[in-house]
Amino acid sequence: MQLGTRWTLGAQPPSSVPEALRDQIAAVESSLGVDPLGQPAPRWTLTWLEGRPIAELDTGVIVTLDADGEAVVRHDDEDEFA
Structure with missing residues (x-):
């Protein structure tokens, strides 16, 4: 059994996040801008x-x-x- 985890956008992903996902997660994060209203990430x-x-x-x-x-x-x- 593998347990999941949570982390905030922009933080270092936990070690349980597979290496195969890390580049795409980083790409998604770099494409998102900072919320101008200061909402929680x-x-x-x-x-x-x-x-x-x-x-x-x-x-x-x-x-x-x-x-x-x-x-x-x-x-x-x-x-x-699709």
């Missing part, structure tokens, strides 16, 4: 489904691995099987 949640890691940002951005083990970025309102 969104948080990432790492979960596991059938042994595959899923990192989801509170904004709905999801970073996971495809069948080939490559990191994929999508949004939770996108059809995963």
Whole structure:
């Protein structure tokens, strides 16, 4: 059994976040601007489904691995099987 974890956008991901996701998580973070209203930063949640890691940002951005083990970025309102 693998346990998930949470961390705040911009913070160093915990060591439990697989290396295969880290570059894409960093790319997502660099594409987001600073909230001009000073709202709290969104948080990432790492979960596991059938042994595959899923990192989801509170904004709905999801970073996971495809069948080939490559990191994929999508949004939770996108059809995963399209």
